[in-house]
């Protein structure tokens with residue numbers, strides 16, 4: 126009798142499973158799924174190379190008409206790389222799936238995790254803090270922080286292959302913490318040593334939980350040492366950020382500086398995002414202290430990993446493609462001229478650099494996947510995506526879509542210079558997502574990347590090889606090994622004093638006086654690119670470089686250029 130009942134139950138479950146998986150108009154199923162359980166065992170098998178597994182699924186989706194289906198028990202997920210379908214879902218499904226909630230427990234409910242009408246209201250309220258007029262006021266701060274990063278990099282220039290990650294992450298953190306929290310330089314330690322490190326670790330824990338199904342249920346997760354550590358970190362973050370909010374509140378109240386117009390600024394330079402939020406909380410009573418803390422944490426967390434990964438990739442790419450680097454250098458030199466800082470007008474002149482950044486974001490995509498919850502059945506020409514399922518949108522797949530042409534996988538910044546060489550369908554490019562929930566910080570990120578890359582390229586010649594790197598998935602794609610770069614000081618026309626060129630038997634004997642920048646004093650060695658008023662052959666090589674201090678802030682370099690001509 127029992128055997129009969131058991132057989133009937135198993136039979137019903139299997140039929141249910143078969144029916145739901147092969148629901149009429151269901152997309153193709155990714156191979157290897159087990160009845161009822163689905164695909165989790167494959168994730169466990171590939172846990173050491175999760176990115177390899179995710180790439181396989183994305184490729185399978187491209188090869189099978191742009192959609193593929195997977196499941197874990199009752200949860201169905203579609204991986205979509207068809208540009209039309211991705212566009213449709215990004216615009217119509219605005220809710221995030223359950224695993225985004227893991228972030229709420231730790232950093233609060235900010236724009237990334239909010240759903241429904243609250244997201245709509247907060248998103249509308251916060252967008253003014255990222256409009257172009259406000260971003261322009263952040264530019265001087267980005268220049269200052271870029272110069273600090275360059276000065277730090279100078280200490281390792283000429284010392285062979287080095288790891289520059291710390292300089293990059295500090296640049297990103299300091300700029301974003303100062304522009305969003307309004308922290309002054311004296312508070313630098315709070316940023317460098319406490320807040321950011323705690324947020325970074327929280328993010329790592331949340332990411333681990335998201336990728337490991339067995340710690341999804343709170344009843345299990347709450348008993349883990351990971352959760353205990355997470356709670357400690359949450360406390361650290363709260364204890365740091367609450368006093369900052371309270372202090373700023375008390376500073377602003379007496380002067381009634383709340384009204385958010387871009388002319389009133391903290392320390393006479395810019396107005397941080399925190400001020401806008403305090404204004405909204407004071408005048409309109411719409412944001413609580415908890416909301417403010419959640420939004421600030423979200424901005425720092427959302428920008429830190431992403432923008433530093435892209436900046437790192439961009440510098441690696443420049444080091445791997447010397448011709449591209451040379452062209453960026455020429456453009457940057459023309460735009461900077463003799464100035465120390467880039468202005469808002471300079472931003473639009475850095476056309477080639479913008480192409481390079483866009484191509485880095487396409488080929489070395491920072492956020493390769495994002496997810497949405499499907500709230501009502503979506504009927505597509507071939508398939509129906511069922512309500513209650515999760516949709517993984519493959520940005521990685523879009524960026525390799527056949528409409529990019531046969532060279533889709535190649536790094537070619539030139540394609541951005543001529544609109545005719547770009548795909549006609551705009552949906553195949555989405556490094557910052559698209560639709561209504563796209564990245565609020567995308568202009569901020571572009572401005573920060575342009576400024577920092579321009580400052581670095583102006584000062585250094587970079588050598589690296591990005592093609593040796595392998596990648597791991599942690600929401601943001603990161604290299605599995607430490608990427609190393611060679612930095613060599615270069616000198617453009619800035620700082621260049623008198624130049625005398627004396628022809629000799631083998632070529633040209635060049636004597637150059639270089640006025641050395643403050644931060645380079647005592648370290649002016651390495652290779653210098655000299656842009657002479659006369660055009661030398663490309664194959665010119667410089668040798669016999671000698672240097673000696675002429676006075677406090679200039680050096681004399683003498684060198685012989687073999688031109689092959691006389």
Ligand code: HEM
Nearest residue numbers: 236237427428431432491492495557558562564565566570
């Ligand atoms: C190169 C750097 C960046 C990249 C590649 C990037 C990418 C993305 C992507 C793909 C999303 C969609 C995520 C999803 O729907 O699951 C997103 C959302 C978001 N990003 Fe960024 N981001 C970058 C920089 C920034 C910066 C600098 C900030 C803030 C200062 C920021 C704040 C946000 C926020 C708040 C959201 C959630 C928007 C919403 O749902 O309303 N991001 N970003």
